[in-house]
Amino acid sequence: MALITLNRIERRRMTVFLSCLITAVLIWLVIALSGRYKYTVDTKINYTDPPESKAFHPLQDDSVSLEIEGTGWQLLFSRLRLNPQSVNVSLRSLNSRNYIVFSGQLNDLNSQFESSQRVISVSPDTLFFDFSKRTVKKVPVKLEYNLTFKKNYGISGPPKLNPSYVTVNGAAEDLRKITYWPTTILNLQNVSTDLSVKVGFAPAKANNIDIYPQSVKAEIPIDRFTEKIIEVPLKVLNGKGRDVKLLPEKVKITILAALSNYPLLDRDSLVATVDLAGWSEKGYTQLPVVLSKIPKFCTLVKTEPQVVDFFIRK
Structure with a gap:
């Protein structure tokens, strides 16, 4: 396919023509869109x-x-x-x-x-409505939060809300479905000190529902966390009167605990169990250790050992 070669004058004429065409299109576009x-x-x-x-x-x-x-x-x-x-x-x-x-x-x-x-x-053009008598109901407040902490810090206890209940006003049919009222999500980063903040409430899903008050004061305890090792005796479940000997009879539980709660934690704070039904029903030769009780706002790090040997005395 042959290529068309333009000399300098023809290229200049082509450039002028294209510039005029583009300018005319832009002017037409501006006039048209201004209508x-x-x-x-x-x-x-x-x-x-x-x-x-x-x-x-x-x-x-x-x-x-x-x-x-x-x-x-x-x-x-x-x-x-x-x-x-x-x-x-x-x-x-x-x-x-x-x-x-x-x-x-x-x-x-x-x-x-x-x-x-x-x-x-x-x-x-016309919107129609159905009516019912307005009623009042009190429901608990649920604090919604998304917090990140500095290293080794975390929430050390339950948040305190004031008020802890909110008054909801609306149709009985709508209020029947409401069991709590959430706050807006509290987003904070690199937290390392106690929080005392005012948080608003999530908007109502229906236009005809009012809430009072419009905000809640939230106090969240923050503390430094450290590891604590507690030796806990094992409890046997489903022993059915059998004389069971566990090897070992105690396990070491490592948990992360707030410094303020550290002195309060002892072996009575934790419950570790083994279930003999694993042997009688499933033929286990070793029993897995299950931590069935751990204090709130503590985190399990590890359990040693995770399974134990056993024998049944006759």
């Missing part, structure tokens, strides 16, 4: 001004489609340009009826958007 267009965007609903004496249940999804008039640039980047990403919808009219109509709230909706964007219509 006004209509486009549809799906968005989530945040309900505001709920009725005080009744709990509401939306009978449709918590999202709607907005028909918006905006520039071509906004149409091109509609998923990114929609601001805000959700809309607030007033429920004041539910005090006298069981539905709301968006066409009566267009001015309120438009006040939430950029001035260059205008909501023309909403689909569906």
Whole structure:
């Protein structure tokens, strides 16, 4: 295939032609995208001004489609340009009826958007609700945390929460499913001292549920951990009156314990067992050691030995 060779003048003409073409396309694109267009965007609903004496249940999804008039640039980047990403919808009219109509709230909706964007219509235009009497329930608070510690440090005791219970207000049907209320996740790194922090609560999954108070004070004891070796006598399970001799009769348990708890730990803090059912039912010739009790906030490092020999006296 023959190649077309251009001289210097022809190359210059070609460059000028391409530059003009690109400039014309860019000008046309700017003019076209500067025009006004209509486009549809799906968005989530945040309900505001709920009725005080009744709990509401939306009978449709918590999202709607907005028909918006905006520039071509906004149409091109509609998923990114929609601001805000959700809309607030007033429920004041539910005090006298069981539905709301968006066409009566267009001015309120438009006040939430950029001035260059205008909501023309909403689909569906009417949202319907079911009602039930509001009830109150107290549930325990669950602290959610994701902590990393400096070397040899960790949580040395149960966190203390104030308050330890939260008051939940909403429909009885929704409250029946709630057994606790989680906090937002407390994320901290390189922790080495006691923590005393205020943590907010995770948002409600339903729009018609309120919680009080809005935050909880969490106190988490942090301490340095060190190893401690404790010799523990073995207990025989399922011996059924047999005279069992274990070799050895004690095991050494190595645990990581907080320095503040170190003096409190002794052999009564741990329980190590062997199960003779392993011999009678499965034919084991050695019995594995199981640590059935260990203090909270202690970590097992190792058990020596992990299996023991035995014989049964007749």
